[in-house]
Amino acid sequence: MIRKRSLIRRGAAVAAAGTAALVLAACGGSGGSGDSATGHNGHAATSASASASASASASQxxxxxxxxxxxxxxxxxxxxxxxxxxxxxxxxxxxxxxxxxxxxxxxxxxxxxxxxxxxxxxxxxxxxxxxxxxxxxxxxxxxxxxxxxxxxxxxxxxxxxxxxxxxxxxxxxxxxxxxxxxxxxxxxxxxxxxxxxxxxxxxxxxxxxxxxxxx
The missing domain is CATH 1.20.1260.10 (Ferritin, core subunit, four-helix bundle)
Known part of the structure; x- marks a missing residue:
């Protein structure tokens, strides 16, 4: 009985890990095929933020x-x-x-x-x-x-x-x-x-x- 519960828990953990892997794969896939949509947007936001910070420093x-x-x-x-x-x-x-x-x-x-x-x-x-x-x-x-x-x-x-x-x-x-x-x-x-x-x-x-x- 204890062994059966252990197997069930292990199975649930594997399933959860598999789901997480699928989610990560999906995110990576969208980044791979549409890099400009995800990765570049993130970079642009960072660049814009750095640029705004530099401008603020200059104006100060x-x-x-x-x-x-x-x-x-x-x-x-x-x-x-x-x-x-x-x-x-x-x-x-x-x-x-x-x-x-x-x-x-x-x-x-x-x-x-x-x-x-x-x-x-x-x-x-x-x-x-x-x-x-x-x-x-x-x-x-x-x-x-x-x-x-x-x-x-x-x-x-x-x-x-x-x-x-x-x-x-x-x-x-x-x-x-x-x-x-x-x-x-x-x-x-x-x-x-x-x-x-x-x-x-x-x-x-x-x-x-x-x-x-x-x-």
Missing amino acids: GQHNTADTAFAQGMVPHHRQAVEMAGLVPSRTKSAEVKKLAEQIKKAQDPEIKTLSGWLTSWGEKVPAEGAMDHSAHGTGGMMTAAEMDKLEKASGKAFDIAFMEMMIKHHEGAVAMAKAEKTEGAFPDAKKMADAVITSQTAEIQKMNELLGKS
Whole structure:
């Protein structure tokens, strides 16, 4: 009697094992004939998850020293360009120079806010407002105090020429900074901004050279 029960239990265990094997075989079969349906979907889900995680990490501030230098250098650089553009309406009669100044302000004002936001989120120092980082003048195409003074005192055609010559130099400095960021930076959005700076400011340099040729 005991032996009979033992045989029954063993038979049930074998049957259960057989059923499990069939289930596994069925799963494996669907994976084999439709790998893209099962195995690849599972892989895609994992990849998507990893990608989302990487994006989240990047947005939280994966950056390097080149990104910090780019942002800290570009904030005062942009501020000075906006300050220079602000002198235009009261000093020029040229519609083209006015349009150029508006274009510069429209592009660079929002970028100052974005760059400052990145620095804050990274726990890095945002260059002081108002001081205009006079220590940086003369570098990266930045105007010196004497050059800014000369620009403020000019008007008419003399102002237009001075403004465009100085802004060309200023833009060339920004393009060089942006190229360095593209080569050495790590933060995706900063590299994207660097691309935009290179494209827009190179086009503006070309436009100003054309206008100077007409002067």
